Amino acid sequence: MAETLALDGGPSTVPDGMVQAWPPLTQQDKEAVLAVFDSGHLHGTAAPRALELQEKWAEYCGAKYCLVTNSGTSACHMVVAVAGVEPGDEVLVPAFTYWSTAAAVLHQNAIPIFVDIDPKTYTMDPALIEENINYRTKAIFPVDIHGMPSDMDPIHEIARKYDLSVISDCCQTHGAKYKGKTVGSIADATAFSCNRSKNLSGGEGGLFTTDNEEWCRHAAMLREFGEVVVAGKDREYNAFGLGWMYRNHEFVNAFILSQLTRLEENNAKRKEFAQFLTSELSQIPGLQGPFTPTYADPVYFSYVVEFLPSELGLDVPVTEFKDAVQKALAAEGIGMGQWQSMPVPAQSVFQEKKGYGKGCPWSCTHGRDVEYRGEDYPRTLEFIANHSYLSAVHPPNGMDLMELYAKGFRKVIDNIDRVMELARV
Ligand SMILES: Cc1ncc(COP(=O)(O)O)c(C=O)c1O
Structure with a gap:
C-alpha cells in the first residue's frame, strides 16, 4: 500500500533541518x-x-x-x-x-x-x-x-x-x-x-x-x-x-x-549524487534525470529533473503535472525550483529595448533594430516548462539525503492520482 502523503497528514520524507546550505564552510x-x-x-x-x-x-x-x-x-x-x-x-x-x-x-x-x-x-x-x-x-x-x-x-x-x-x-x-x-x-x-x-x-x-x-x-x-x-x-x-x-x-x-x-572533492560528491539520482529516477515513471552527452563531464551546478506526465498515462499539461508534483514534494521536505521563467529575449529589458537610453544600441548610428520575441525560442520555452532543479544536491549534504529524495519521489508518484486531485482543490 502506498504511504500516506505529507499533504494528507502523513510524515514528511525529509525531516526538518536535515538539508544543509551551500557552500560547506570549514x-x-x-x-x-x-x-x-x-x-x-x-x-x-x-x-x-x-x-x-x-x-x-x-x-x-x-x-x-x-x-x-x-x-x-x-x-x-x-x-x-x-x-x-x-x-x-x-x-x-x-x-x-x-x-x-x-x-x-x-x-x-x-x-x-x-x-x-x-x-x-x-x-x-x-x-x-x-x-x-x-x-x-x-x-x-x-x-x-x-x-x-x-x-x-x-x-x-x-x-x-x-x-x-x-x-x-x-x-x-x-x-x-x-x-x-x-x-x-x-x-x-x-x-x-x-x-x-x-x-x-x-x-x-x-x-x-x-x-x-x-x-x-x-x-x-x-x-x-x-x-x-x-x-x-x-x-x-x-x-x-x-x-x-x-x-x-x-x-x-x-x-x-x-x-x-x-573544489574537486565537492564536485566529485555532486557527481556521485547525480549518478545515484539519475539511476533512481530512471525507475520512476513521470520523472527523469539529466542527459549527459559523451563529450561532457558535467559538474552539476544544478541537478535538473524532467517531468513526463505521459509516462503515467496522464493527459494534462506538463506544467499542471509539474506544479502538482512539486507541491507534494515540498510537503515531503523536498525542494524544487525554477531557474529562469522565460527566454532571456522575452524579458522586459529586451521587449522595451532598454539599453543605454535613446534607443542605443539598437537605434544608434552603428546599430540595427532587432525584434526580440520569446516565441522564437520554442526549445527554451519547452525546457523551462518541462524541467525544474532539485535543491541541495551538493555537500555538505550526504547520500542519506539523496536516498530520502529518491524515496520521496517514489512516494509522490505512487500516489499520483491523489496528488493530482489535491492540486485541483
Ligand atoms: C550563467 C551565468 N552567467 C553570469 C552570471 C553572473 O555572475 P555574478 O552573479 O557573479 O555576476 C551567473 C550567476 O548568477 C550565471 O549563472
Whole structure:
C-alpha cells in the first residue's frame, strides 16, 4: 500500500533541518579570511591573495592567464570587451541563460542575438548558429548551464569559418570538462562567477581566463579604470581608455582560495549524487534525470529533473503535472525550483529595448533594430516548462539525503492520482 502523503497528514520524507546550505564552510575557510586582517593587504589587483588565486585558477583550468574580478558579470563584460566587440556589433548568446550574459554585450553598447538551445543539453545548439551570423557578428558567446559544458568543437569550427571569437560564460561549470579538457582553457576567453551559489564559491567574485597575452593586458585595464597597474610599481594615474572598477576584495580572494582546495572533492560528491539520482529516477515513471552527452563531464551546478506526465498515462499539461508534483514534494521536505521563467529575449529589458537610453544600441548610428520575441525560442520555452532543479544536491549534504529524495519521489508518484486531485482543490 502506498504511504500516506505529507499533504494528507502523513510524515514528511525529509525531516526538518536535515538539508544543509551551500557552500560547506570549514575552519580552514574561516582562518583564511581572518588572516587577511593581519596581512596588511585588504585589496588591490596586486595583493598577494589576488595574485595567488590568479596563478592557481589558471593552472587548474590549463589557461595561460587569469584575472580575479568582483563578479561573474564583470568577467563576462571583460570577455566581451577584449574580443573587440564595439557599439552596434552583434554577439550570439543562448536564449536560455542568466541575463547577465546578454547584459555583458549591452555593456559594450553591442547587440545580443539569441540562439535557441539543444533541448537535451540545454546549451546553445551549434546547428542554429550559422543562420544568425551576419557582417555585424563579432563573437559567439556560449553559456554552460547547470554544470553542463557547451558543445565547443562545432562552435569553434563555425567561428573559424566566419573569423569570429569564441568567448565563454562558464559561471556554472568550475571544473567541468569538454572532451577531457577543463573549461576555462577552451574558448578564446572565459568568465566564471564565484557568487555564493557557484561550485567555486567566494560569496561573490569572478574569474577571467585566456591564453591571449594581449587580451589579458586589455582585460586588466578594463578591470581597473582603464589604467595600467603593475605590482611593485607606483601608480601613474593615467587612464588609457574606458575602464570599470572590477577589482575583488582580499577577503573574498582568501575565501575562494580556501574553497578551491576542496573544489574537486565537492564536485566529485555532486557527481556521485547525480549518478545515484539519475539511476533512481530512471525507475520512476513521470520523472527523469539529466542527459549527459559523451563529450561532457558535467559538474552539476544544478541537478535538473524532467517531468513526463505521459509516462503515467496522464493527459494534462506538463506544467499542471509539474506544479502538482512539486507541491507534494515540498510537503515531503523536498525542494524544487525554477531557474529562469522565460527566454532571456522575452524579458522586459529586451521587449522595451532598454539599453543605454535613446534607443542605443539598437537605434544608434552603428546599430540595427532587432525584434526580440520569446516565441522564437520554442526549445527554451519547452525546457523551462518541462524541467525544474532539485535543491541541495551538493555537500555538505550526504547520500542519506539523496536516498530520502529518491524515496520521496517514489512516494509522490505512487500516489499520483491523489496528488493530482489535491492540486485541483
Ligand atoms: C550563467 C551565468 N552567467 C553570469 C552570471 C553572473 O555572475 P555574478 O552573479 O557573479 O555576476 C551567473 C550567476 O548568477 C550565471 O549563472
